[in-house]
């Protein structure tokens with residue numbers, strides 16, 4: 025069987041309402057991941073592109089987030105309405121959807137305009153049910 029050419033990791037992390045970092049899947053239904061999976065299958069891409077639900081990608085303030093590898097392209101604020109465009113333009117067409125790409129200044133940085141001050145970002149609060 026052929027290897028997957030791309031992986032789409034879609035954050036499905038859930039946190040309690042009001043959590044300062046927010047979360048990518050407040051309803052816990054993995055709707056984004058399921059829709060990617062369905063649309064990839066419809067396009068006959070099931071064996072070459074894999075849409076995986078992931079845990080927290082640690083870019084929570086920009087969510088809902090996903091990342092496409094091996095391209096290392098990060099998307100933030102992704103909605104169900106964006107799925108077709110990401111698949112058709114990026115996954116199939118090779119051209120990332122710029123309007124949804126996370127800024128380099130936002131990725132893996134302790135401070136950006138979207139993040140609360142450091143004391144609120146206690147790693148112990150990353151898991152559902154811990155306050």
Ligand code: FES
Nearest residue numbers: 035048080081084
């Ligand atoms: S909850 Fe999605 S990146 Fe952290």
Ligand SMILES: [Zn+2]
Nearest residue numbers: 130136137138
């Ligand atoms: Zn940011």
